[in-house]
Amino acid sequence: MITLFRNFSKSKWAVGLFALIILSFVVVGAQSDIFANLGPRHVVSAGERSVNAARFRADMERVRANISEQSGKNATFEELAAQGYVNQFLESQTMRMGFSAWAWNAGIRPGKDLIVAEIRKIPGFFNQITGRFDEAQYQQALSQQNMTPEMLEQELRDQYTFQHFGSALAAGVRLPKAYSALMAAASTETRDGAWFNVTQAMAGTAKAPTDAQLTAFMKENEAQLRMPEFRQVSLVLFTPGPNDAKPAITEAQLRERFEFRKDTMAQPEKRSFVLLTVPTLEAARKVAGELRAGKPATEVAAGVRVQPAPYNNTPRTALGDAKIAEAVFGLAAAGVTDPIQGTVGYTVAQVSAIQPGQAITFEQARPELTRELQVEAGKKIAYDRVKAFEDARTQGKSIADAAKASGARIAQLPPFTRQGQLPNGQPYNLPPAILETAYALTKGGESDVITASEGEYFALRVDEVRESKLPELAELRPMLAQAWTQRENSRLLTQKADELSGRLRAGEDITAVAASVNATVQVRTNVASDRASQEANGVTALRGLFSTAKGQPFSNAGDQGFVVGKVNAIHPANAANAARLVAPISQQMSEAWANEAVETALRAAAAKIKAKSDLGEAYRALGIDAPATPAAPAAGAAPAPAQ
Numbered sequence: 001m002i003t004l005f006r007n008f009s010k011s012k013w014a015v016g017l018f019a020l021i022i023l024s025f026v027v028v029g030a031q032s033d034i035f036a037n038l039g040p041r042h043v044v045s046a047g048e049r050s051v052n053a054a055r056f057r058a059d060m061e062r063v064r065a066n067i068s069e070q071s072g073k074n075a076t077f078e079e080l081a082a083q084g085y086v087n088q089f090l091e092s093q094t095m096r097m098g099f100s101a102w103a104w105n106a107g108i109r110p111g112k113d114l115i116v117a118e119i120r121k122i123p124g125f126f127n128q129i130t131g132r133f134d135e136a137q138y139q140q141a142l143s144q145q146n147m148t149p150e151m152l153e154q155e156l157r158d159q160y161t162f163q164h165f166g167s168a169l170a171a172g173v174r175l176p177k178a179y180s181a182l183m184a185a186a187s188t189e190t191r192d193g194a195w196f197n198v199t200q201a202m203a204g205t206a207k208a209p210t211d212a213q214l215t216a217f218m219k220e221n222e223a224q225l226r227m228p229e230f231r232q233v234s235l236v237l238f239t240p241g242p243n244d245a246k247p248a249i250t251e252a253q254l255r256e257r258f259e260f261r262k263d264t265m266a267q268p269e270k271r272s273f274v275l276l277t278v279p280t281l282e283a284a285r286k287v288a289g290e291l292r293a294g295k296p297a298t299e300v301a302a303g304v305r306v307q308p309a310p311y312n313n314t315p316r317t318a319l320g321d322a323k324i325a326e327a328v329f330g331l332a333a334a335g336v337t338d339p340i341q342g343t344v345g346y347t348v349a350q351v352s353a354i355q356p357g358q359a360i361t362f363e364q365a366r367p368e369l370t371r372e373l374q375v376e377a378g379k380k381i382a383y384d385r386v387k388a389f390e391d392a393r394t395q396g397k398s399i400a401d402a403a404k405a406s407g408a409r410i411a412q413l414p415p416f417t418r419q420g421q422l423p424n425g426q427p428y429n430l431p432p433a434i435l436e437t438a439y440a441l442t443k444g445g446e447s448d449v450i451t452a453s454e455g456e457y458f459a460l461r462v463d464e465v466r467e468s469k470l471p472e473l474a475e476l477r478p479m480l481a482q483a484w485t486q487r488e489n490s491r492l493l494t495q496k497a498d499e500l501s502g503r504l505r506a507g508e509d510i511t512a513v514a515a516s517v518n519a520t521v522q523v524r525t526n527v528a529s530d531r532a533s534q535e536a537n538g539v540t541a542l543r544g545l546f547s548t549a550k551g552q553p554f555s556n557a558g559d560q561g562f563v564v565g566k567v568n569a570i571h572p573a574n575a576a577n578a579a580r581l582v583a584p585i586s587q588q589m590s591e592a593w594a595n596e597a598v599e600t601a602l603r604a605a606a607a608k609i610k611a612k613s614d615l616g617e618a619y620r621a622l623g624i625d626a627p628a629t630p631a632a633p634a635a636g637a638a639p640a641p642a643q
Contacts, residue, residue, distance in 0.1 A: 043618045044094050046611035047101035051093065053621035060622060063089060077622040086618060094613040098606025100158040103165060105609070110160040113307055118156045138312075169601060170594035180586035186546075187581065188573035190526045193545045194510050195554075195565025196519040203496035206488035209481055214473060217484045222470060230415035230423065230466040231438050236399060236459040238382040238389070238408045238449075247377030249370055257369050258362050265365055268315040269357035273328055275309040276301050277347045284339035284346035291336045291350050313355060324349065386449050386457050399446045399461045415466060427616040438462060497555045497562035504553035510566055526571065541565065 042050040051059075060077065067085070068075045080086050103109075119125065125138045142152060209217070218225055240247075274297045278284050283304055290300045301308040311318075319325035327337040328349045339346040385406045392402035403410050413430075415423055418439050420430045437447050443465045449457050473480070496517075503513045514521045522541075527533055529546050540558030544565055548554040553566045619625065 098611025102605035184581040192569035267358040501555035
């Protein structure tokens with residue numbers, strides 16, 4: 001496996017992405033709600049797949065627990081957000097889900113048998129005494145992690161797809177040896193040179209800017225400084241609000257709905273069985289006979305060279321073949337069916353366990369039926385309010401009067417941009433229909449009733465339009481003055497470095513050039529490009545020394561200013577020493593190329609499927625405020641997801 005998968009699977013971030021569910025089983029052993037009803041809201045969405053707030057929080061809870069365990073201290077979501085982990089995890093999840101959705105659409109789909117085999121590798125699902133797969137323990141372990149079998153299977157399917165796609169893409173990557181030979185030769189050659197540092201003090205600093213200079217600076221950066229257009233609207237909401245009493249549900253309504261739904265709400269009968277499919281009736285009869293004689297299904301399958309298909313606690317509706325379903329659920333007790341003729345052969349089923357169905361009582365169903373009927377009643381209330389609102393509007397009433405007459409509520413929204421951002425730059429996460437309607441009207445314009453989703457409607461009035469404009473100079477003076485001064489200081493420093501390197505290029509001695517600015521020349525011989533040399537001489541100096549031809553000057557910018565110098569001599573690499581590095585360098589270059597190719601493919605797949613994430617919704621799911629400027633994770637704390 002290439003480095004991307006080998007290192008990635010060992011990192012803490014693997015817990016947050018692919019092995020997170022599995023590792024947790026091994027360890028465990030087993031804004032306001034105004035817009036909540038205006039269509040679904042997702043933290044991550046990619047094609048037909050999505051992650052809601054509850055799922056994202058559950059995933060981040062596992063990441064947080066893992067990081068807390070590794071660091072030895074309890075990490076909070078606020079701390080993870082401030083260190084940039086929430087942003088990184090969201091980005092990696094978006095890329096991962098986008099790739100998975102694309103792969104599924106492209107037909108890259110692991111077989112069910114492969115997923116079952118992966119599930120059976122998880123120790124937490126096995127009885128520690130018997131060593132056998134324990135269905136009850138499996139369900140309990142999933143429940144403890146807020147997971148369902150379908151969710152786990154999806155995670156494993158995505159992991160399998162990712163690993164095998166990456167392996168296939170990177171298989172056989174071998175860059176030409178000439179590349180690694182050149183790298184080996186370059187990395188073992190040494191150089192002689194001399195250089196000195198050019199600081200801001202040598203170049204001078206800029207004076208305080210005048211208003212004319214700041215005004216010109218604003219014009220130069222108008223695209224970045226111009227404030228976008230903002231709109232403020234009054235939003236009419238027809239669905240019952242938090243202050244409205246919940247619709248009353250009568251006992252008769254509950255009884256009627258229960259009689260209608262009780263069959264679908266009951267727990268169906270489930271059976272555990274294994275299917276063996278062979279091409280001929282004769283082979284199927286042999287299989288049935290051996291199973292009835294007590295021979296294990298795995299041995300019988302191996303004898304006829306087929307792969308058994310196990311099913312655990314499976315309802316009848318999960319079987320797509322009606323003949324097989326009838327045979328499996330037609331057995332009165334555990335046992336073996338007769339051969340079942342299908343479209344591609346004959347199937348024999350061995351039923352090992354039967355879990356009877358369980359009827360649901362009225363009292364057990366009451367909470368769910370109450371919620372269901374209340375939702376329907378809420379939709380009816382919204383519909384009646386819409387009808388009354390439209391009648392009032394037909395009579396010439398304004399939006400405010402029509403809302404009052406219909407019982408709808410009005411929410412005053414803060415200013416927002418066409419992209420749905422607040423004045424402080426934070427996302428407001430308005431439904432697209434509201435954004436489109438608000439920017440389609442002029443100031444004072446009032447919309448008709450618009451359907452957001454089934455049973456959910458809104459109307460709005462544009463109260464204010466703040467045109468796009470440049471801020472006044474007084475509003476930005478401190479920030480502009482700082483940016484202008486930094487730019488001018490950088491220009492003066494660059495100009496001085498160019499002047500000094502130009503004198504070297506003209507043939508002037510480096511000692512005299514350095515003395516003109518009171519700088520000290522550093523002369524070095526046989527300088528290598530290894531880590532020790534970087535620490536001793538500085539990365540900036542070595543970058544210039546090893547990127548310039550013999551006898552030529554260089555000028556490189558660094559953290560503390562510029563390094564100006566000259567290459568005096570180049571000593572070729574020792575052939576024997578360089579030859580020993582060719583093989584490891586070739587391996588490193590191939591792995592680096594493969595990593596880049598895989599990451600590029602994943603990002604391209606996510607872009608193809610138009611995967612997107614909502615950072616504001618992610619922070620809301622975690623119950624925290626977004627940090628002003630999330631920091632990059634500390635070195636060594638947790639690898640970036642795509643590295």
